[in-house]
Amino acid sequence: MREPLRHLVLVLGDQLDLDASAFDGFDAARDAAWMAEAAEESTHVWSSQPRIAFFLAAMRHFAEALREQGRPLHYRRLDDAGTAASLAAQLRADVQRLRPSRLVLTRPGDWRVLQALQAVADDAGVPLELREDRHFYTTPADFAAHAQGRRSLRMEFFYREQRQRHGVLMDGREPLGGQWNYDVENREAFGPQGPGFDLPRPPRFEPDTLTRDVIALVRERFGSHPGRLDSFAWPLTRAQALQAMEAFMRERLPLFGPYQDAIWPGEPWLYHAQLSAALNLKLLTPREVIAAAEAEVRAGRVPLASGEGFIRQILGWREYVRGIYWTQMPGYAQANALDAHEDLPSWYWSGDTDMACLRDAIGQTLAHGYAHHIQRLMVTGLYALLLGVEPAQVHAWYLSVYVDAVEWVELPNTLGMSQYADGGLMASKPYIASGRYIDRQSPACRSCRYRPEQRTGERACPFTTLYWDFLLRHEARFARHPRLAQQVRNAARLDDAERAAILAAAKTLRRQR
Missing domain, CATH: 3.40.50.620 (HUPs)
Structure with missing residues (x-):
């Protein structure tokens, strides 16, 4: 007994x-x-x-x-x-x-x-x-000690502390290679021909009997929910997650750095790891992923810029947003520093929009439950920020649609980084841009009915219209901001007729649901 x-x-x-x-x-x-x-x-x-x-x-x-x-x-x-x-x-x-x-x-x-x-x-x-969850390098108490007495929280300083504390990519007391980060080397876009036919594909894990039973259950019970399951092939076990990690280190990490911000329509995976879902469900540990990446760098198989850029996302950003979450909740979820109250457009649930970049990013998201960080921050997130969508609605959408979404990581990324709803606690500025930014990172604009250089008129890019509208609406708030003041001054030079045209065009966009 x-x-x-x-x-x-x-x-x-x-x-x-x-x-x-x-x-x-x-x-x-x-x-x-x-x-x-x-x-x-x-x-x-x-x-x-x-x-x-x-x-x-x-x-x-x-x-x-x-x-x-x-x-x-x-x-x-x-x-x-x-x-x-x-x-x-x-x-x-x-x-x-x-x-x-x-x-x-x-x-x-x-x-x-x-x-x-x-x-x-x-x-x-x-x-x-x-x-405590020892899956992470730091505890909420560790982060609270780091945050104590700071008016703002910047990931870069936290990241450097973690590198030193845990001896990651260090050469004695100095960072390996003499620099803490290599962002300047990691901002390339693909050429006119795109990533090419030799782009390595991540391993697919065909559903076994157990998974097929789950897929049938989801289709029956949650068939009215968004998204599709016909391409479902995520790693679901520790063995599969380890296989996915090893394939990334060998095949895609060497070029992860230069192309981590690049977008190419119809190519959801590119050189990204797709390991965040396995990490967030604890099928992998961050220590083993970071150790594997560092080993590739030290063996000379991966450029330092690529290895450091990848490790920073885990040891720096991932730990940092968890610290923000547990030190700021529960009030953080209601943050709305920019007083944004528009509804999320209904086409965020379908991808049915004439904007080519958003159509591709949302369609990919619904098909796979995945989009990489630039598509989230500077396509879907950027449009919601410029439109003035209520942050809680943006948060609910991100938590709903991505397979790697767990609230501790999704909420600060959405409210703090993407929507600036915390007023600058975790990001030094709102990440705003016109359609020209997307045009530099992706060829989507070539097939789009809108022109990224136009801010008004029938073919004006909605991103560009709303970018200028954002600066006009928040002119007083950011007039003295150290990183946005120049953009605000540019908006201040617009004459009354152009201002009125931009505000009217933005108002029309907000009526389109």
């Missing part, structure tokens, strides 16, 4: 790590793991079908890994009879049934989920032991 249950270890959908801190001291004779699929996790924002399928399939594969290790597991599937609609409701029922002495949980990636599970524990009178 099994002993009374000591610890019920809660495993969330973004915690698929057999070595997670919640499993420390796990005793198969006295403890059990708990996992649950809950409809609310797909509907509290209207999640896309690729995102739902990715989480559910990865969870079910992880459940198999737990069972293979002989760890007792209580797993509730979405299609099981009697499954509760929310994680909290399902946990409440299972705590009453299993009567554990303690709940154990690695820190979640979502403030909402942590509050809900803590409330269940409090109501049931069962202690909830929250353990």
